[in-house]
Amino acid sequence: MWQKRAIALVILIVGTGIGWYVYSSQADASRPFKLGLDLSGGTQLVYRADLTAIKGSDVADSMASLRDTIERRVNLFGVSEPIVQTEHAGTFAGTSEERLLVELPGVTDTQKAISLIGETPVLEFRMLKEGAETNATASSTVNDLFEPAAITGKDLKSAELQFQGGTGQLNEPVVVLHFNAEGAKIFADLTKNNVGRTFGMFLDGVAISTPVIREAIPDGTAVISGSFTPAEAKELARNLNYGALPVPIELISTQTVSGTLGDKAVRDGVMAGVFGVGAVILFMLLWYRLPGLLAAVALTLYIVAMLALFQLIPVTLTAAGIAAFILSIGMAVDANVLIFERMKEELRGGKSAADAIHDGFARAWPSIRDSNISSMITAVILFWFGTSLIKGFALVFGLGVLVSMLTAISISRTFLLSLDMQAKGGFTRFIFGSGTSN
Amino acid sequence: MFIVKHRNVFFAISALLTLAAIASIGVFGLKLGLDFTGGTLIQATYEGGRPAPEVLTRSLDAAGLKGYSLREANTEDYILRAGNLTPEVRENLPAILSPEGSNPVSIGQLTEVGPTIGLELRNKALVALGLVLLCILLFIAFAFRKVSQPVSSWRYGLIALLTLCFDVIVPVGFFAFLGYAVGVQVDALFVTAVLTILGYSVHDTIVVFDRTRENLRINHDRNRKEDFAETAGRALSQTLVRSTNTSLTTALVLMVLFVLGPESTKYFALTLLVGIITGTFSSIFLATPLLVTVEKWRKSGKK
Numbered sequence: 168m169w170q171k172r173a174i175a176l177v178i179l180i181v182g183t184g185i186g187w188y189v190y191s192s193q194a195d196a197s198r199p200f201k202l203g204l205d206l207s208g209g210t211q212l213v214y215r216a217d218l219t220a221i222k223g224s225d226v227a228d229s230m231a232s233l234r235d236t237i238e239r240r241v242n243l244f245g246v247s248e249p250i251v252q253t254e255h256a257g258t259f260a261g262t263s264e265e266r267l268l269v270e271l272p273g274v275t276d277t278q279k280a281i282s283l284i285g286e287t288p289v290l291e292f293r294m295l296k297e298g299a300e301t302n303a304t305a306s307s308t309v310n311d312l313f314e315p316a317a318i319t320g321k322d323l324k325s326a327e328l329q330f331q332g333g334t335g336q337l338n339e340p341v342v343v344l345h346f347n348a349e350g351a352k353i354f355a356d357l358t359k360n361n362v363g364r365t366f367g368m369f370l371d372g373v374a375i376s377t378p379v380i381r382e383a384i385p386d387g388t389a390v391i392s393g394s395f396t397p398a399e400a401k402e403l404a405r406n407l408n409y410g411a412l413p414v415p416i417e418l419i420s421t422q423t424v425s426g427t428l429g430d431k432a433v434r435d436g437v438m439a440g441v442f443g444v445g446a447v448i449l450f451m452l453l454w455y456r457l458p459g460l461l462a463a464v465a466l467t468l469y470i471v472a473m474l475a476l477f478q479l480i481p482v483t484l485t486a487a488g489i490a491a492f493i494l495s496i497g498m499a500v501d502a503n504v505l506i507f508e509r510m511k512e513e514l515r516g517g518k519s520a521a522d523a524i525h526d527g528f529a530r531a532w533p534s535i536r537d538s539n540i541s542s543m544i545t546a547v548i549l550f551w552f553g554t555s556l557i558k559g560f561a562l563v564f565g566l567g568v569l570v571s572m573l574t575a576i577s578i579s580r581t582f583l584l585s586l587d588m589q590a591k592g593g594f595t596r597f598i599f600g601s602g603t604s605n
Numbered sequence: 606m607f608i609v610k611h612r613n614v615f616f617a618i619s620a621l622l623t624l625a626a627i628a629s630i631g632v633f634g635l636k637l638g639l640d641f642t643g644g645t646l647i648q649a650t651y652e653g654g655r656p657a658p659e660v661l662t663r664s665l666d667a668a669g670l671k672g673y674s675l676r677e678a679n680t681e682d683y684i685l686r687a688g689n690l691t692p693e694v695r696e697n698l699p700a701i702l703s704p705e706g707s708n709p710v711s712i713g714q715l716t717e718v719g720p721t722i723g724l725e726l727r728n729k730a731l732v733a734l735g736l737v738l739l740c741i742l743l744f745i746a747f748a749f750r751k752v753s754q755p756v757s758s759w760r761y762g763l764i765a766l767l768t769l770c771f772d773v774i775v776p777v778g779f780f781a782f783l784g785y786a787v788g789v790q791v792d793a794l795f796v797t798a799v800l801t802i803l804g805y806s807v808h809d810t811i812v813v814f815d816r817t818r819e820n821l822r823i824n825h826d827r828n829r830k831e832d833f834a835e836t837a838g839r840a841l842s843q844t845l846v847r848s849t850n851t852s853l854t855t856a857l858v859l860m861v862l863f864v865l866g867p868e869s870t871k872y873f874a875l876t877l878l879v880g881i882i883t884g885t886f887s888s889i890f891l892a893t894p895l896l897v898t899v900e901k902w903r904k905s906g907k908k
Contacts, residue, residue, distance in 0.1 A: 205869060213722070256725065264721070277715050278696050419719030428648075428713045432867035439866035443858035450854060487794060490862060490870040494877065497858035498805075501851040505812070508847040534815055537748055538808030544740045545804030549797055552733035554640075554726065557797050564801070 175585040178468070178578055186471040189478065198478055203485035203559060206433050208426030209272040210280040211555075214416040216265045221414060229414050230265050232321075236412055237269060237284060246271045267416060277423045290320035290407055295365035295377070313367050317357050322350025326407035328400050331390070340400035341392040342407070351387025359383035375403065436489035443493050444470065447500060455507050461582045462503040462575075469499050469574040476566060485559035495567025501538065502575030505531040524583050528576070535572065542568045606838025612894030619891050622883075623771060626778025633781040638790030639686070639716060641730075643723035647685040648678070648714040649702045655681055656708045664704035668694055676788065682713070689717060730796045737800050741807050742766060748811055749818070764895045765810045768887040772806040773799055776880040780872075789872050798876040805855075806884025809848060810892045816840035817893065833900045841893045852885035 192198040204211050221229045230253045238251040250270040255263065274280045293313035324347040330338035346354050358366075358380050367377045368391055376391040395403070448466065451459035473492065477484060510527030518526065546565030553561055608615065639646050655661075658675060661683065665673060673687035683702075694701065703710040745765050749758035776799065783789045817840040824831050859881065862874040 213719075215719075215721075275712075277712075278698070281692075281695070420722050421715065421717040423712070423715040425711065425713045427711075428868075432869060435865060435867045439858075439862045439864075442865060443861040446857045446861060447854045450850075450857065454850065486867045486869045487797070487873070490866065490873060493858050493862050493866070494801075494855065497855035498851075500854050504847050504850045504854070508844075508850075512843070534812045537811050537815065541741060541744055541808045541811070542804045544744060545737060545800050548733050548737050548740065549800055552729050552800075553797075554793055557793055560794075560797055 171581060171585040175581050178581060179464075182468040182471055185475045186467075189471060189474045192478065200477055201481045201483045202429070202433070203483050203488070203555070204270055204272060204422065204429075205424050205486050205556070206429045206436075206484060206489075207272050208275055208424055208429040209270065210274045210277055211420075211422045212269045212271075212280060212284065212418060213420035214267040214269070214284075215419045216267060217415040217417060218265055226265060230267070233267060233412060233414055233416070237267060240284060241269065241271065246274055248272055266419075273426070275423055275425050277421055280423075281418060281421070290323060291369040292316040292318045292320070293367040293369060294361060295367060313369075316366065318346070318350060318353045322346050322353060323407065324350070326404045328397070328404045329390075330397075339392060340395045340397045341390050342395070342400050342404045344389045344391065344407070346387040346389070348387075351385075354387060354389065355383060355385045432486050436486065436493075440489065440493050440496070444496055447496060451500060451503070455503075457586075458503070458507045458510070458579075458583065461579050462500055462507070464582065465503065465574050465579040466496065466499060468578055469571055470496065472570055472574065473563075473567060476570070477563075482562060482566070483555075483559060484563075485556055487556050488559035488563040491560045491563035492567060495564060495571060498542075499567065499571035499575060502531070502535045502572060503579055505534050506575070506579070521584070524580075528580055532576075535576065539568050539572050606835075606842055608841060608890060609834050609838040609894055609897055612898065615890040615894055616898075619771060619887070622775055626774045626781075629778040629781045629785075630774075633785035635777070635781050636784045636788075636790045637727075638792040638795075639718050639723075640792040641723050641727045643689065643718045643720035645685075645687045645690050645717045646714070647683075647687075647698070647702075647712060647716075649683045649685065650711050650713045651681050651683075651703075651708045652711070653709055655683060656704060660704050661702070664701055668697065668701045670694065689719065726793060730793070733796070733800065737803050738769075741769070741803060745807070745811070749814070760899055761814050761896070764892055764899065765807060765814070767895065768810055768892045769803060769807055771887050771891060772802055772880060772884045775883040776802060776876050779879045780876055783872065783875070794870070794873045795876060798873050798880065801877060802880030802884060805881060806888060809852070809884055809888040813841060813844050813848065813888055813893055814896070816844050817896070834897045837893050837897050837900075841889065845889065848885055848889055852881055855881055 193200075216230060216233060218226055218229065234251055234253050238249070241249045241251060249272070250268070252268050254266040254268050256266050269284060271280050271283075274283075292315075294316045296312055296314055324345045326342055326344050329341055329343050331341055361380050362382060363380065365377050365379050367374050368389075369375065378390075378392070391403070444466070448463040451462045451466075453459070455462065473495075476482065482488065506527050509531045510523045513523035513526045513530075514520065543565060546561050546568060549561035550558055550565065553559075649655075655677075658677070661675060665675070665685075669691075670687050673685060676684045676686075678684045685702075690698075698712065698715075699710055700706075702712070742762065745762040746758070749761045780789065780791070780795060784791070817837050820836045820840050820843075823829075824836060856878060859874050859878040863871055863878060866874060
């Protein structure tokens with residue numbers, strides 16, 4: 168008995184501790200809940216990658232480098248906690264396709280977000296055709312004079328700003344290109360075979376530098392030296408670093424929710440949660456009396472545990488997720504209701520309160536187990552089926568089913584047993600349930 | 606048990622509800638929303654009062670939008686549904702929505718879904734629905750594998766499945782009516798609600814059947830002869846309070862969610878609410894009475 172009471176006390180203390188942790192983390196906003204875009208406000212963009220020019224074996228690499236490029240670009244614009252991820256999709260639409268998902272919390276100007284990602288410069292390398300005049304670029308088009316070189320913007324690893332050339336104070340700003348291992352090899356061959364020819368570097372089709380190759384360059388670096396100001400050179404290096412996309416992308420879906428709308432959804436969700444919990448607790452108290460009070464405590468512990476889990480996992484909360492949580496609060500008392508009804512029956516059968524508690528739990532268990540299994544089936548399938556909105560619902564719902572089973576069975580049982588109801592007196596029977604006298 | 610005794614009344618009510626739901630689906634139809642068809646939804650908020658519909662329509666026509674629908678929402682909003690936007694339209698959206706700059710606009714929500722994503726979600730939803738039904742069927746078969754006397758376990762499963770169909774048809778019919786009355790469209794959340802109802806109401810039915818199973822076993826152990834209608838009726842009255850109380854707490858929170866909760870989950874909560882009430886109704890007034898009727902048929906067929 169004292170053991171049971173000690174356990175009950177420990178549960179209460181731990182529960183209060185977790186509750187305090189959750190409360191304080193919200194009070195000083197040190198660990199705020201992760202909110203989905205529909206609650207925090209922001210923009211989600213989905214792109215389809217055009218992989219027609221990419222070999223099947225290179226798809227994963229290309230997508231990874233696309234993600235990295237976009238991620239750098241998004242970070243450059245100072246969006247807090249952006250999400251950039253690739254997604255293989257389309258199994259259910261007949262054709263499969265590779266997608267890129269970009270989430271920008273706080274960005275609510277859709278068009279700005281699109282241009283932030285979309286308008287990226289393309290870096291090209293070309294060779295001047297044999298016999299063409301370099302200074303004729305003004306009157307002829309680029310394609311008339313230049314032919315594509317073996318090396319492309321994809322082979323570029325990074326670009327940096329350096330100062331070199333002159334002596335003393337007269338340093339000239341230049342942009343140094345570093346190619347990746349493959350690019351370095353191509354570039355070495357290219358420079359070796361084309362000594363004396365003009366090599367052109369183009370950004371979005373505009374020539375930015377057209378040096379003449381003087382010797383083979385084996386180390387995979389090239390220097391662009393135009394007549395740059397330091398600021399221009401810096402911008403060029405940045406564009407080269409963050410600009411060149413390995414594959415073309417096409418926008419296929421956008422979603423933007425304004426911050427005000429998101430804030431309102433959060434407020435409404437919290438309001439519905441508070442009143443929902445209040446209604447359930449009131450009902451349990453009125454109908455089941457003392458066990459109802461214990462169920463209310465167990466329900467509070469359930470809520471605290473769920474909130475803590477939301478932070479620790481962490482779960483990204485959406486409006487659907489909040490709905491799932493509120494729904495799960497209504498369903499969490501189901502196990503308690505099953506047990507208490509069974510207990511009342513056992514009491515009616517003339518058993519002592521302690522025996523009724525034991526048998527009530529034991530007999531209600533198969534029903535509790537079965538009902539939770541069917542809800543879990545739904546949650547798992549929904550999680551698989553889901554868009555991010557539905558996944559938010561399914562995750563919280565599934566988590567709720569599992570945690571509520573734990574709190575309803577183990578916690579309310581420990582509490583009930585720790586009360587030590589040996590007496591068969593009328594008062595005990597009264598506080599243990601309405602309707603047992605008839 | 607009065608429910609078992611007057612079961613024909615409840616069969617009639619159930620049949621009526623089913624017919625009404627089917628009629629509602631047939632007459633009003635289900636309007637597929639943006640999630641499934643692709644297209645654009647814009648919620649435009651005019652804090653200083655919104656322009657007249659004709660003014661806005663003229664501006665939208667001038668911008669080259671076709672096949673759009675414009676609906677007034679709240680007191681200062683417009684909901685605009687259209688096909689996919691061209692980059693020019695998207696770029697000039699604030700100007701287009703605020704003709705002549707007279708009504709300053711803020712875009713509360715802009716959702717654009719490409720056609721492939723819509724198609725994909727539609728197929729996925731159908732697969733998910735099939736998968737949930739299959740898993741629940743397997744689960745029922747598993748849960749009732751040990752019951753055989755006097756009604757064999759597959760009959761329990763069949764009846765559970767039948768009530769499940771009822772539980773789905775009624776909220777879907779209700780939703781079709783909602784679509785007609787307030788223009789609600791079928792979206793991914795609606796599918797989620799239907800699947801959740803499936804999971805919820807099957808367990809309600811199982812709890813009642815479970816009790817019938819237990820009573821049968823006790824009767825068998827104690828060598829007590831009892832009419833099946835009695836046994837099943839007793840199981841029903843034993844689980845009645847539990848069924849209503851569980852549904853009541855769930856219905857309570859859903860009602861609160863519908864009234865106070867976020868705008869985006871309002872109809873989701875309402876669909877769930879209707880589904881849960883239907884599910885509870887069917888597990889009390891439909892499942893066990895059907896079981897008794899089936900048993901009666903079996904008996905009279907034997908004689």
